[in-house]
Amino acid sequence: MFTVANVIAFLVGRRRLVPSGHLGSSRFVQTTLINSGLVEMVKSIIPPLTYTSHKGDAGRIGVIGGSQDYTGAPYFAAISSLKLGADLSHVFCAKDAASVIKSYSPELIVHPVLDHPDAGSEVDEWLPRLHAIVLGPGLGRNDKIISNAKVIIDKIKKLGIPIVIDADGLYLVTEYPEIIKDYTKAILTPNVVEFSRLYQKMLGRKPSEDEPVNNVKRLSQQLGYVTIVQKGENDIISNGTQVLVCCGEGSPRRCGGQGDLLSGAMGTFIYWAHMAVEKKTYNQSFEIYGPTVCAAYAACLLTRECNRRAFHKHQRSTTTSDMANSHDLGSSVKFIHAWLGTSVSVLENWQQEISFDNMSDIHPTEDGRTGCSLANEAKSHDLGSSVKFIHAWLGTSMSMSLKIGNKRFHLITCLTYTQLKMEDLGVLLQMSSGLDLLAHIVTSELAHIVTSELAHIVTSELSHIVTSELSHIVTSELAHIVTSELSHIVTSELSHIVTSELSHFLTSELSHIVTSELSHIVTSELSHIVT
Ligand SMILES: NC(=O)C1=CN([C@@H]2O[C@H](COP(=O)(O)OP(=O)(O)OC[C@H]3O[C@@H](n4cnc5c(N)ncnc54)[C@H](O)[C@@H]3O)[C@@H](O)[C@H]2O)[C@@H](O)CC1
Ligand SMILES: Nc1ncnc2c1ncn2[C@@H]1O[C@H](COP(=O)(O)OP(=O)(O)OP(=O)(O)O)[C@@H](O)[C@H]1O
Incomplete structure (x- = not known):
C-alpha cells in the first residue's frame, strides 16, 4: 500500500x-x-x-x-x-x-x-x-x-x-x-x-x-x-x-x-x-x-x-x-487526461508512458479535451481570436484591392482558395507590386498579432503582478506606517500627557503644600506674637 x-x-x-x-x-x-x-x-x-x-x-x-x-x-x-x-x-x-x-x-x-x-x-x-x-x-x-x-x-x-x-x-x-x-x-x-x-x-x-x-x-x-x-x-x-x-x-x-x-x-x-x-x-x-x-x-x-x-x-x-464551471471541472478533466497521457489528439501518443514522479509537473495545454465543449468554443475569446487568426493567416483581414491584368482582386477575399487560382497567385507573386502588397499585409498582420498578443499578455501579467505586488506593498507599507505612526503618536501623546499631568499635579500639590505650610507658619507665628 x-x-x-x-x-x-x-x-x-x-x-x-x-x-x-x-x-x-x-x-x-x-x-x-x-x-x-x-x-x-x-x-x-x-x-x-x-x-x-x-x-x-x-x-x-x-x-x-x-x-x-x-x-x-x-x-x-x-x-x-x-x-x-x-x-x-x-x-x-x-x-x-x-x-x-x-x-x-x-x-x-x-x-x-x-x-x-x-x-x-x-x-x-x-x-x-x-x-x-x-x-x-x-x-x-x-x-x-x-x-x-x-x-x-x-x-x-x-x-x-x-x-x-x-x-x-x-x-x-x-x-x-x-x-x-x-x-x-x-x-x-x-x-x-x-x-x-x-x-x-x-x-x-x-x-x-x-x-x-x-x-x-x-x-x-x-x-x-x-x-x-x-x-x-x-x-x-x-x-x-x-x-x-x-x-x-x-x-x-x-x-x-x-x-x-x-x-x-x-x-x-x-x-x-x-x-x-x-x-x-x-x-x-x-x-x-x-x-x-x-x-x-x-x-x-x-x-x-x-x-x-x-x-x-x-x-x-x-x-x-x-x-462544474469550465475552470474547475474543465481543468480537472484536462489534468486527468494530461496525467493519463490521453489529452493529445494523436494515436501514437495515446499509450505514452507517464512518469508518476513528474505528475505534479504536468500542465495540460489549453487545447486539452475539455476545450471541445461548444460553449467554450463560441466564447468571444476563443471564437473571436480564431476568426482573427484565420483572417490574418489568409491575409483576408484587410480590405485592399489589386489589379492584375484586367482582373481586380479584392484582397479582403482574394487570397482564399476559392477566389484566387494558383496561376493568379503566381502572377501576383511575380509582380513587384504584388510582392510589396503581400509583404505589407504580412508585416502589418504580424505587427497586429504581435501587438495585440503582447498587449494581452502584458496586460494580464501586469494586472496579476500589480495586484499581488500591490497587496504585498500595501500590506507591508501599512504595517510599517501603522507601527511608526503609532509609536510616534504614543510617544508624543505620552510626553504631552505626562508633561501636562505632571505640571498639573506639581502645581496643585505645590500650591497645596505652600498654602498649608504658609498657613501653619503664619498661624503659629501670629499666635507667638500675640502671646
Ligand atoms: N440542485 C439540485 O437540483 C440538487 C438536487 N438534488 C436531488 O435531490 C433529490 C433528493 O436527494 P437527497 O440527497 O436529499 O435524498 P434523500 O432525501 O434520500 O436524503 C435524505 C437525507 O439524508 C441526508 N444525507 C445525505 N447524505 C448524507 C450522508 N452522507 N450522511 C448523512 N446524511 C446524509 C440529507 O441531508 C437528507 O436530509 C435527488 O433527486 C437529488 O438528485 C441533489 O442532487 C442536490 C442538488
Ligand atoms: N466525507 C467526504 N470526504 C471527502 N469526499 C467526500 C466525502 N463525502 C463525499 N465526498 C465526495 O463527494 C462525492 C459525492 O458524494 P456525496 O455523498 O456528496 O453524494 P450525494 O449525497 O449523492 O450528492 P448529491 O448532493 O449530488 O445528491 C463522492 O464521490 C466523494 O468524491
Whole structure:
C-alpha cells in the first residue's frame, strides 16, 4: 500500500497516504490513488482523440431525471458527462424542468417527456442511439414518474445499455430491487443514507459499522453482482468479487450536487469502458476489475480531483457550480487526461508512458479535451481570436484591392482558395507590386498579432503582478506606517500627557503644600506674637 509513488505524492502534499476513516477488513483491497496498475487501467479505456472520428463516437449519454423541484441535479450530471469528453448529452426530464435546464446550457439536448402518460414509448426513438444512461438525478419520487422510470429501465436492460443509477433512482431500486438485480452493466452510486436504506431492504438488517468494505461487497452480491459505489469519505467500489477504494484528497465541502457530477462522469466512463471491452484495448488490471469497477473508479478519481481544485480556490464558499464551471471541472478533466497521457489528439501518443514522479509537473495545454465543449468554443475569446487568426493567416483581414491584368482582386477575399487560382497567385507573386502588397499585409498582420498578443499578455501579467505586488506593498507599507505612526503618536501623546499631568499635579500639590505650610507658619507665628 505504501508504494514509492504514493509516498512521493504524499510528500509533495497532493494526496492522503492511505484512506482516512475505517474500512474494516481491507485485505486485498486496492486503496491508493497513485497506483500505476490502476492508472494504466483507466488510461486503457480512454479513447484516443482522432481527426477521423464522428460526432457521437466519444459518447452519446442520456440523463434521466429533472423535475419541477430539482433542475440542478440533471444539469450537473449532463454537463459533467459532456465536459469529460462525451460528444452529446441528452436530458429526459419532466415538462416543468425542461426550459429551466435548457437555460443553464445550450450544450444540452433536453426532452420534456418524463411526465407524459406514455413516456416509455416517447424515449423509444432515442434509447437505441444512446451509449450509456444516468438515471435518477433530480427525478423526484412522484408515483407516475417512478412508474415511467421503471418502464424505461426495462427498455434499457433489453437494449443492453450500461446504466448508472443515482439519487431518486436509488429510491426506485430500494422499492423494487428486482428491477436491477443481475444486470451487471449497472452501477449504483448510493451515499451513506441511500446505502443504508438499500442494504436494509436487501439484507434485512442495518449495515455493520465495523465492516464498510464487506457491506458494499455483500450488497453487490445480494443484487446479483451489480456494481456498488458507496460514496463518502472514501468511495468504496465493489462488483461483489473485487473491491477498490478511491481515497483521493477531495475536500471537506459537502454542498449538494457533487454526487450528480460523479454520476454524469461515470456515465461517460462506463461507455468508454464497455467500448474498450468491444475493441479489446484494455490492460491486465481491467481484466481483473472489469468495465463497471474501472468506470466507477475513474469517475471517483475525477470528482475528487475536481473537488480538491475547486476547494483550493473557493474554500468554504465552494459550490457545485464552481466545480462544474469550465475552470474547475474543465481543468480537472484536462489534468486527468494530461496525467493519463490521453489529452493529445494523436494515436501514437495515446499509450505514452507517464512518469508518476513528474505528475505534479504536468500542465495540460489549453487545447486539452475539455476545450471541445461548444460553449467554450463560441466564447468571444476563443471564437473571436480564431476568426482573427484565420483572417490574418489568409491575409483576408484587410480590405485592399489589386489589379492584375484586367482582373481586380479584392484582397479582403482574394487570397482564399476559392477566389484566387494558383496561376493568379503566381502572377501576383511575380509582380513587384504584388510582392510589396503581400509583404505589407504580412508585416502589418504580424505587427497586429504581435501587438495585440503582447498587449494581452502584458496586460494580464501586469494586472496579476500589480495586484499581488500591490497587496504585498500595501500590506507591508501599512504595517510599517501603522507601527511608526503609532509609536510616534504614543510617544508624543505620552510626553504631552505626562508633561501636562505632571505640571498639573506639581502645581496643585505645590500650591497645596505652600498654602498649608504658609498657613501653619503664619498661624503659629501670629499666635507667638500675640502671646
Ligand atoms: N440542485 C439540485 O437540483 C440538487 C438536487 N438534488 C436531488 O435531490 C433529490 C433528493 O436527494 P437527497 O440527497 O436529499 O435524498 P434523500 O432525501 O434520500 O436524503 C435524505 C437525507 O439524508 C441526508 N444525507 C445525505 N447524505 C448524507 C450522508 N452522507 N450522511 C448523512 N446524511 C446524509 C440529507 O441531508 C437528507 O436530509 C435527488 O433527486 C437529488 O438528485 C441533489 O442532487 C442536490 C442538488
Ligand atoms: N466525507 C467526504 N470526504 C471527502 N469526499 C467526500 C466525502 N463525502 C463525499 N465526498 C465526495 O463527494 C462525492 C459525492 O458524494 P456525496 O455523498 O456528496 O453524494 P450525494 O449525497 O449523492 O450528492 P448529491 O448532493 O449530488 O445528491 C463522492 O464521490 C466523494 O468524491
